[in-house]
């Protein structure tokens with residue numbers, strides 16, 4: 001029996017043999033719910049197994065969002081008109097390259113995610129992550145998601161920076177750097193150990209949050225993961241448009257930031273925001289390098305003056 005409604009007898013009342021019949025019943029008995037809440041509740045009631053309902057939902061959400069967000073970038077790569085906004089315009093990924101990447105990402109999704117599918121709902125129950133309909137208000141969800149973006153970025157900066165040291169790079173992170181000019185699909189092309197440790201920023205930060213506050217809804221987590229996938233795929237797209245988000249939010253990293261990381265292999269370790277690389281002087285690219293050298297020269301001159 002699902003726990004999607006606080007009222008358990010309501011769940012057994014509206015349960016039907018097909019999803020659409022369940023949806024019809026839910027709409028009839030819970031007309032105050034929004035459309036998406038009705039679909040959510042019907043999914044849990046129709047499945048009659050919260051563990052499978054949560055696990056399967058996350059798997060399908062991940063696959064759907066990741067590949068459907070990558071598809072427009074694949075199409076854009078085929079259209080010469082868009083080359084003017086490509087960050088490394090001479091390096092257009094071939095269809096063969098993208099096909100290889102697609103296959104290996106899909107395979108690793110099936111291998112890596114088989115476990116979370118079966119363990120995620122029990123984990124949610126232990127932590128007190130709710131699945132109930134109705135959902136929390138936007139006023140509650142938006143600041144939570146913003147916080148997850150900030151926290152994930154902290155984790156990503158330090159873990160990614162660590163991945164660029166010796167053995168970590170050689171045996172794990174090197175795989176992700178196969179593409180010096182990345183494309184959308186290559187966002188999750190990585191060693192499983194990297195997927196797990198960098199993925200911890202996405203799933204682990206909300207877990208810390210709920211351990212601290214005791215209050216988080218699974219739908220908030222779904223929205224967060226969707227937006228985080230958008231961020232990851234877009235930052236690997238290889239395109240920087242005049243209408244890209246970083247043109248409106250100057251601290252947003254975007255493709256311009258992460259493309260330089262793939263091009264030069266050092267610097268720009270953060271995922272969503274520019275502040276860590278800026279403040280800790282790890283920005284990538286020749287421009288940042290000459291700025292750094294300029295700063296070092298000034299410092300040296302100052303020291304010489306002091307000595308005189």
Ligand SMILES: *[C@@H]1O[C@H](CO)[C@@H](O)[C@H](O)[C@H]1NC(C)=O
Pocket residue numbers: 013014015016017021022025
């Ligand atoms: C739910 O739908 C099924 C199939 O349409 C129907 O048989 C059942 O009576 C409905 N339940 C309620 C409470 O309306």
Ligand SMILES: [Zn+2]
Pocket residue numbers: 160164173177261
């Ligand atoms: Zn890297």
Ligand SMILES: [Zn+2]
Pocket residue numbers: 176182187236258262
């Ligand atoms: Zn990357």
